[in-house]
Amino acid sequence: MVDYEWYRSFIAIYKHNSVSEAAKTRMMTQPAMSQHLAALEAEVGEKLFKRISRKIVPTERGKELYSQLAPLIESLDMATMNLKGASLPTLAVVKIGTHHEFFNAKILPLLHKLNIRTVLEFSEAHQLLELLKDDKLELIITSQKVPTPGIEYLKLMDxxxxxxxxxxxxxxxxxxxxxxxxxxxxxxxxxxxxxxxxxxxxxxxxxxxxxxxxxxxxxxxxxxxxxxxxxxxxxxxxxxxxxxxxxxxxxxxxxxxxxxxxNEFFIAYKLKHKHVSPIQEIIKILYEHI
Incomplete structure (x- = not known):
């Protein structure tokens, strides 16, 4: 019987073309990630990746499986997050990262408009992106746009x-x-x-x-x-x-x-969070007032 976590590990490996990088994003050990992949390949009956030089690339069967699984996993993650938010009697919590000077000048005056609890992280642009990739933040406001699979950027201001x-x-x-x-x-x-x-x-x-x-x-x-x-x-x-x-x-x-x-400032978030209501509320308020 297929374990749902095998699918998530497969998606992570596919996006990063690396077992070790995928393991980092899922906060797993590399052997555990490799075990997930091996188990899924055994269930499918075919190899899902092949090694080329220093990275691994999907086989045709791997590409086919990814196209089937990716939208389903994204929808399931979104439904799970919305379910958790709906079941809580308190306000939703969104973890936001930005530079402290930008927060002080632009976001601090807007906090009273948010019907959301926030947890703030102040850091430089490259560190904020890593925290977003690792799911330690859900939304960042940054001056650097680094194209990254699974992350969407919206221009906020100049x-x-x-x-x-x-x-x-x-x-x-x-x-x-x-x-x-x-x-x-x-x-x-x-x-x-x-x-x-x-x-x-x-x-x-x-x-x-x-x-x-x-x-x-x-x-x-x-x-x-x-x-x-x-x-x-x-x-x-x-x-x-x-x-x-x-x-x-x-x-x-x-x-x-x-x-x-x-210089440009961007809002960035993971595509799997694109339709999450609290994040959309924050983005709306930022656009209206900044």
Whole structure:
């Protein structure tokens, strides 16, 4: 008799072309995953995968079985989740991941609109994606779109990055692009990271070169970068929503406003959760207000 878990393991192996990677996503050991596959192949009576180089690929019988099973497993998982949600007397819980600065500026003001309990995880984009893949999060809001099987991205908004200086900074007038680049290169800079994220993009898009800068301070927090700018520590590149959320806009200013770059923010979730009501409610509220 076929065990339902054999099907789920088969689906995971099919998606990842790897027994070891599938085992990680299902939080199983590799031998246990291999045992599931062997048992299913014995039941089917044919091999479902063949090894090519360092990965395994489905046989024709494997492809046929996947096309039959995938929509059924997805529907069953969705029905199970909805059943659990309906049976609970309390509000549904959704695990959401994003960057803490984005949460503070954009999502925190909307929490009172959610008829849902949330569990928040704050991390960088690549870590959020891994948590989503491992089912440790159900929805993430991220600035990186990495095509991944089984995960859907919806564009939420554009964010604009600008150069910000202390209000007391004297900015030269009537400079051409080359003179602006030379002046900026001579200033003290604050950066989110050693690789100069966003500073590098501004230089490439507007000056067509790499920045030759050595930041005086590396501060991996945009809110704190703004505070350091306000104190006169130097220049920085910040998203405009950080400035909009600032308590006091009199201590910092945008300079050379034409030297801006845009970045996209996405909502991402697993396709198996696409029609789950609490997730759809969160997405609706985010679109209405952000």
């Amino acid at each position: 964010e604009t990055f600008v150069i910000v200086a202390p209000e007391s900074y004297a900015i030269p007038d009537a400079m051409d692009r080359a003179a602006i680049e030379k002046w900026l290169s001579a200033q003290n800079w604050l950066s989110y990271g050693l690789e100069l994220p966003m500073i590098r993009r501004i230089w490439r898009e507007h000056f067509k070169k790499r920045p030759l800068l050595r930041p005086v301070h590396i501060i991996p927090n945009n809110d704190l970068i703004l505070r350091a700018i306000e104190s006169g520590a130097g220049l920085g590149v910040l998203p405009t929503y950080i400035l909009e959320h600032a308590a006091d806009l009199s201590k910092a200013k945008i300079i050379f406003g034409e030297l801006k770059v845009n």
